[in-house]
Amino acid sequence: MITKEATKAAPAPAPAVPEPPLPARRRRAWDEAPRWQIYLPLGIYLVFTLIPFYWILLFALRPAGSTSLVPWPMTTAHFEKVWTDRGFGTFFQNSVLVGVATLFMTTLVALAGGYALARFDFRIKRGFMLALLCSQFVPGALLLVPLFEIFAELRMINSLGSVIIAETVFQLPLSMILLSNFIKNVPYSLEEAAWVDGCDRFRAFRVVVLPLLRPGLIAVGSFAFVHSWNHFLFALMFLNNQEKQTVPVGLNTLMSADSVDLGALAAGGIIAAVPVVIVFAFIQKWLITGFSAGAVKG
């Protein structure tokens, strides 16, 4: 999937002679590294990357007490236990709710702000941009106490709303910068043409600009979802009620038990990973483009 994007970005010059059907790569010699220089380090690194994944699968699937290095005989006992006895079913629902709400709030608010930043010059624009950048240095973890007090004041402790707001707020700055860069890449003349045709500004935006923002929206939306899905401190602090907790908090509870139930921990970990893996597979081909358009060049 990524390859397609990559070759689009850096097209290898078409060879003059039609290639042989074998997928021998059409590259010139200057670009070629000896094969072993690619496969050897990549292989070693992959071992390092994949062993931990295999380890957690192994612990989740093999019966308790087994020391076999293959998950056979396979069992789903750990998953059943974690899902019902340890409340991961509820945590999962809560996490999905938080993630989806954060996704929509972040994308909508950042889209409006990003459009303003991309299309207008207004008096406080420079100051606002500076504030966005500075906010990157503000550690959410160090604001836990004042944030807790604010949410207590708003009577939102123990409600998922507090976590949704907190996650959204800390996602906003980067999302807004990212989206405004995507919007800048859409020629203003397209919108103007739509106005001439009788669209008002909102309709012109919806019909002309929005469809072109798909990669940007996907990048921002999925980052927002994955971040809030993964993030743990806000939920840990603002949700005391077991019924309201999220998956990462559940994992932490499993880990901090006196004697850790490793099988349950592994199964819980896999439950935590599934939505991320799905999102990740879905956004792969937009990932690199999204990063290069926004995050790095800021």
Place this chain on the structure above:
Amino acid sequence: MAQAAAVAKPPAPPRRRRASATPRRLPYLLIAPAALLMLGFIAYPVLSVFYYSLRDYNPTKPWRNGFAGFGNFTRIFTEDPLFWDTLVFSAKWVFVEVGLQLMFGLALALIVNQTFVGRALGRALVFSPWAVSGVLTSAIWVLLYNSQTGITRYLADMGVGEYGVSWLSDTSTVFPAAIVADLWRGVPFFAILILADLQSVSKDLYEAAEVDGASRFKQFWHITLPHLKDAIILSTLLRAVWEFNNVDLLYTLTGGGPAGTTTTLPLYIANTSVDAHDFGYASALTTVAFVILLLCSMVYLRLSKFGGEK
């Protein structure tokens, strides 16, 4: 470019009605939701941290609450060895993590930027830990490091090391163990960012270098690296700030232990406010951490000549 276009208001097309009826207020309306959220939930908390830092504030000891002047700050710098310990550990943690992540991330990006059979799969697998959360990373490495059925058991089976070793509870091994766990998740971040930037290097440059007989290493040194400079500076800075601030992994993996040896400054602050309820002192610590972070970032950007001449 886009700004220039933005200044110019639409040149009054004949039928513009609602289109730009409120063009002057529109940008403010559009940023209002974002601005309000950030004012209420970032700016206000930051200000209240500054405010509390000058006060004694502990909900469990209300009789002592009141104005403290710079008392909290003098206590930090003169009476609190833990502050210095955790600050030094934070610096060590950030420096080692970011350095190693950059090194491996750069190498990986260069490798998967080559053309080879299985590249798409290779990239997907190499990048995959990027999306794994700090807590899940901890969970995975707790499984790997546990003394009974962890990796050490199987190593011992093969005759390497001893049985029952727990790297996370030994002060001499906990640092490398935690570093490796965080590397596992951090390297893909750099690899992705650098790969994105690598794809914008003009191929002509390499071709010209090739004609001039430059070796592959020289091409890397004189073409690739200068091109990547700004991306590397920015991503190392962002990552350093992030590694400093983020407490998910250490909080869940080691809890700052054993014996406080892996407590970073933010972790210490979290413990001070959450466990000891000493909000005033924690706020002063936060202020100090914030200033240190800001100063380091400015010095770093200045020294690295970010955005300067190539």
